[in-house]
Amino acid sequence: MNIDKKLNEMRPKDTPLLVLGYIILGMFLLIPATANAQDNEVLLDQTGDNVVINILQAGYDNKIDFSVGGTNNVVDLLQQGNGGYIGYTSAWGSGLAWGGDLDGDYNNLNIVQTCNQGSSCGGDRFEFHIQGNSNDVDFYQGYRVDADGTLHDIDDYEYGGHFTRLDIHGDNNKFLGSQRANNSGHEHSNITNIYGNSNDVYTRQESNQDKTLNLTIYNSYNDVDMVQKGSATHNATVTLSGSYSTTLYMLQQGPTAQSYTLSQTCATVGGCSVSVTQGN
DSSP states (O other): OOHHHHHHHHOOTTOOEEEEOOOOOSEEEEOOSSOOTTOOEEEEEEESSSOEEEEEEEEESOEEEEEEOSSSOEEEEEEEEESOEEEEOTTTOOOGGGTOSSOSSSOEEEEEEEOOSGGGOOOOEEEEEEOSSSOEEEEEESSOBOTTOOBOOOOSOOOOOOEEEEEEOSSSOEEEEEEEOSSSOOOOOOEEEEOSSSOEEEEEEESSSOOEEEEEEOSSSOEEEEEEOSSSOOEEEEEEEESSOEEEEEEEOSSSOOEEEEEEEEOSTTOEEEEEEEOO
């Protein structure tokens, strides 16, 4: 999603707006002079060359707090609604001391958060730490995105409150995902660790009740498609490793709680394949 293109489409009329467009600097620091309870905040330390940062905040109580290191990184952040957070991970802490929360080069990070329920918003939260090169990350909280990248319009019942944490230490990985709700329920969670190279990952969680999805990838060239949807509490924990890649398709859905655990060590020349569908 291009922030410039979506500006007029997504910004509610008469809503406070903060825009930082195309920041290309060797070093950048922005801290609000004063911060009240409902102010939007941006605290940003940026080092490196040829870094492009686009930020749009529309609403209140949104916060962006991270440091960016490395060169030729592109960061697009859009927060619409209330209580959104994008920043360094609770697991790693701030990366300022060692170069930044991206740190690598030629990474593209695109994060969109939205909630349309005012004071009932649960507070979207997306944490990240990427210490690798040429990774593409697109994640949407408050939306549904399909595996082909199709982004569906937001509905009238988005309450936010989706927690995601992403650690990518490898290179040339692609990560696409989304989380959305359709009632006053909140957290879906999603902890993703990718330490290998050239993985193509798609994750999606939608509707309520709460869902938790954990994914850890230690090796390279895996193709992963994981979706949890429906009204039940689903849970999945997947770990991929081995000398060869794994193609994984997992779908958990429906009104009955489903659970799936996989620890895959692929030693098959040409790769492994796993397909799981649970619920209806």
